[in-house]
Amino acid sequence: MSDTNARGYTAAHRILEGKSALFAVLVTVAILIGGIVEIVPMFSAGTGPEMLPGVTPYTALELRGRDIYISEGCYTCHSQMVRPTRAEVMRYGEWSRAGEYAYDHPFLLGSRRLGPDLHRVGGKYPDAWHYEHMRDPRSTSPGSVMPPYPWMLHDRYDVADIQASLRALRKVGVPYTDAEIDGAPAAIEAQARGIVDRLATAGITAEPDRDIIAMIAYLQRLGKDGRAALSAGTAATP
Amino acid sequence: MEYTGVRPPDGVQYDDSIVKMFLTACVVWAIVGLLVGVWLALEIAWWPANLGLPWTTFGRLRPLHTNAIIFAFAGNVCFFGIYHSMQRLLKTRMYSDLLSRLHFWGWQLIIVCAAITLPLGMTQSKEYAELIWPIDLLITLVWVVFAVNFFGTLAIRKVKHLYVAIWFYMSFVLTIAVLHIVNSLVVPATLFRSYPVYAGLTDALVQWWYAHNAVGFFLTTPFLGLMYYYLPRIAERPVYSYRLSIVHFWALVFLYIWAGPHHLLYSALPEWAQTLGMVFSIVLLAPSWGGMLNGLLTLRGAWDRVRTDPILKFLVVAISFYGMSTFEGPMMSIRAVNSLSHYTNWTIGHVHSGALGWVGMISFGIIYWLVPRIWNRPLAHPDWPITHFWLATIGIVLYTVSMWAAGLTEGLEWRAFDEAGQLKFPNFVEIVHQLAPFYWLRLLGGLMYFTGAIMLAVNFFQTIAGAASTAAPAPAAAAASR
Numbered sequence: 001m002s003d004t005n006a007r008g009y010t011a012a013h014r015i016l017e018g019k020s021a022l023f024a025v026l027v028t029v030a031i032l033i034g035g036i037v038e039i040v041p042m043f044s045a046g047t048g049p050e051m052l053p054g055v056t057p058y059t060a061l062e063l064r065g066r067d068i069y070i071s072e073g074c075y076t077c078h079s080q081m082v083r084p085t086r087a088e089v090m091r092y093g094e095w096s097r098a099g100e101y102a103y104d105h106p107f108l109l110g111s112r113r114l115g116p117d118l119h120r121v122g123g124k125y126p127d128a129w130h131y132e133h134m135r136d137p138r139s140t141s142p143g144s145v146m147p148p149y150p151w152m153l154h155d156r157y158d159v160a161d162i163q164a165s166l167r168a169l170r171k172v173g174v175p176y177t178d179a180e181i182d183g184a185p186a187a188i189e190a191q192a193r194g195i196v197d198r199l200a201t202a203g204i205t206a207e208p209d210r211d212i213i214a215m216i217a218y219l220q221r222l223g224k225d226g227r228a229a230l231s232a233g234t235a236a237t238p
Numbered sequence: 239m240e241y242t243g244v245r246p247p248d249g250v251q252y253d254d255s256i257v258k259m260f261l262t263a264c265v266v267w268a269i270v271g272l273l274v275g276v277w278l279a280l281e282i283a284w285w286p287a288n289l290g291l292p293w294t295t296f297g298r299l300r301p302l303h304t305n306a307i308i309f310a311f312a313g314n315v316c317f318f319g320i321y322h323s324m325q326r327l328l329k330t331r332m333y334s335d336l337l338s339r340l341h342f343w344g345w346q347l348i349i350v351c352a353a354i355t356l357p358l359g360m361t362q363s364k365e366y367a368e369l370i371w372p373i374d375l376l377i378t379l380v381w382v383v384f385a386v387n388f389f390g391t392l393a394i395r396k397v398k399h400l401y402v403a404i405w406f407y408m409s410f411v412l413t414i415a416v417l418h419i420v421n422s423l424v425v426p427a428t429l430f431r432s433y434p435v436y437a438g439l440t441d442a443l444v445q446w447w448y449a450h451n452a453v454g455f456f457l458t459t460p461f462l463g464l465m466y467y468y469l470p471r472i473a474e475r476p477v478y479s480y481r482l483s484i485v486h487f488w489a490l491v492f493l494y495i496w497a498g499p500h501h502l503l504y505s506a507l508p509e510w511a512q513t514l515g516m517v518f519s520i521v522l523l524a525p526s527w528g529g530m531l532n533g534l535l536t537l538r539g540a541w542d543r544v545r546t547d548p549i550l551k552f553l554v555v556a557i558s559f560y561g562m563s564t565f566e567g568p569m570m571s572i573r574a575v576n577s578l579s580h581y582t583n584w585t586i587g588h589v590h591s592g593a594l595g596w597v598g599m600i601s602f603g604i605i606y607w608l609v610p611r612i613w614n615r616p617l618a619h620p621d622w623p624i625t626h627f628w629l630a631t632i633g634i635v636l637y638t639v640s641m642w643a644a645g646l647t648e649g650l651e652w653r654a655f656d657e658a659g660q661l662k663f664p665n666f667v668e669i670v671h672q673l674a675p676f677y678w679l680r681l682l683g684g685l686m687y688f689t690g691a692i693m694l695a696v697n698f699f700q701t702i703a704g705a706a707s708t709a710a711p712a713p714a715a716a717a718a719s720r
Contacts, residue, residue, distance in 0.1 A: 034495035073297025098506035101438030
């Protein structure tokens with residue numbers, strides 16, 4: 001070393017280098033400070049994410065669709081966060097507010113747009129569009145580079161463990177009631193039937209227990225509560 | 239300060255078989271991780287490349303690629319380097335051979351579990367923390383094994399003062415434990431499914447605090463530790479500045495942890511958190527470049543050897559890419575720049591200049607230096623590393639340049655307006671199609687890098703299958719015990 005004889009803090013540090021336990025403690029303190037300062041205030045009302053009145057938890061079928069969205073890694077190509085810029089608002093719609101994600105466990109903001117943002121996709125297209133899009137993306141979006149997901153038309157989503165999922169989410173703070181948890185299978189059936197009926201009017205025959213039905217339920221829900229709340233004027237202006 | 243504590247004291251025998259095990263694993267996983275990467279690059283350029291199968295879609299394979307490179311390739315590099323250098327720096331065998339082997343087999347088991355579950359669509363969706371909760375528990379267990387072995391070895395050390403490499407290793411062991419535990423807190427619903435305790439933007443902040451520091455404390459600090467051990471030994475020069483190593487170490491470990499929110503600029507994350515993330519990211523440039531300068535200046539007086547020695551070439555390019563990407567990162571954390579770069583291929587180029595350039599190149603250099611010494615035999619193909627070096631270097635340049643071009647193109651076109659004030663490219667697909675040439679160029683760069691890694695793997699396996707040097711002590715062994 002060119003400066004082994006240095007005095008001052010290097011001499012003090014030299015002593016520290018002989019005390020491995022103290023060294024480990026100091027490293028731990030150094031790496032904890034930033035995390036604590038940034039994460040802890042997220043849990044208090046004044047400094048954490050702002051709530052948005054009117055945002056409600058996902059239904060059981062939408063939740064199952066969300067699980068499929070996660071499982072297929074849709075978030076690796078599609079974001080769910082419209083930034084507050086003129087171009088983004090023109091392309092996608094209202095920019096995303098913190099309160100819209102209040103019941104998102106996990107968050108699915110995404111980090112890359114190989115395809116377009118999906119936070120305002122709910123209600124943008126009819127159910128049949130999504131069905132065709134998953135079967136063959138190029139039939140609805142000419143030139144798309146998304147691979148087809150034909151297995152979504154055949155695979156069945158899990159209903160057996162939906163109540164376990166709802167109970168787990170209740171433990172982390174999503175306000176599902178006992179009635180909602182008990183009635184989840186029936187609620188799934190009713191919502192799925194509605195989608196199947198709408199598909200039928202477009203000439204598509206689909207079974208209510210397939211992945212595609214849950215996916216459609218989830219995608220059609222995206223950004224809807226937020227948009228309704230914003231048009232009702234309950235949210236702060238930018 | 240002793241930087242070459244290589245000859246074991248009387249009665250001590252270093253455990254080099256664990257080094258060989260981790261090193262072999264890292265070569266195997268490098269090939270797997272890079273192969274998946276090349277495949278994904280092809281899928282982006284040509285969508286039918288998933289062959290119509292669910293298991294090979296981009297959405298399922300992308301996490302396999304990132305996990306294979308970070309935890310399987312880079313992880314095994316860190317471990318072979320730490321097990322090799324730590325014993326020599328502390329002049330002691332590892333604390334427990336059993337723990338070393340539990341660590342090795344446990345870590346490989348985690349990787350195999352990841353390789354099975356991710357293509358099946360079992361994931362938690364958090365980037366670089368996708369593995370389902372039972373595997374998360376296994377990671378915690380294996381990390382505890384590693385930590386006990388690590389601190390046990392510190393406790394029985396025969397050298398009083400900890401060398402700078404050990405400081406960096408220590409920050410790796412401690413910080414990864416904290417990050418992994420805090421980010422993995424979930425409530426399981428079934429064996430394969432769980433939901434995180436955090437919601438929405440809070441979940442996002444915790445995740446990016448984790449993910450950015452996975453870069454900081456998995457791909458940066460342990461590799462800086464490796465640089466501080468191997469560079470002086472390979473270049474046969476002492477570390478440039480002890481003082482600088484103290485300052486940049488403490489500044490780096492303290493500052494890095496704050497930078498996560500720069501992944502959430504312009505999101506609905508509270509403004510104060512975004513600002514903290516941006517400011518600390520910019521300040522982070524200073525300690526990052528402190529490390530780069532300490533590395534490059536260690537080569538003073540050895541630059542003539544860089545011209546002829548491919549191993550030093552690998553190290554110099556690695557440190558240069560470290561400097562480049564730690565300049566680019568702070569720049570991309572400036573809100574105005576981020577509004578252009580976020581969501582685009584620019585980010586992909588940025589991480590690859592760090593991963594291929596810094597992590598990959600320093601690993602290859604160390605592997606070429608260490609294999610003949612630890613296996614006590616010359617390389618089967620001593621003239622291959624220089625070809626590998628050029629393939630890799632040109633490959634990285636093609637990769638980053640094409641991703642910069644693609645990122646700028648899409649970033650600018652997403653926000654372009656025509657004279658009437660309408661979006662100039664309202665159809666998203668139209669922009670996607672303009673990126674095609676860049677995607678093919680990126681694939682070419684990736685293929686070149688992959689070809690170089692294949693050369694390393696073939697060279698490696700032929701070397702260790704070949705005959706050991708008979709001369710005692712062999713030149714390589716003599717060099718190792720200098």
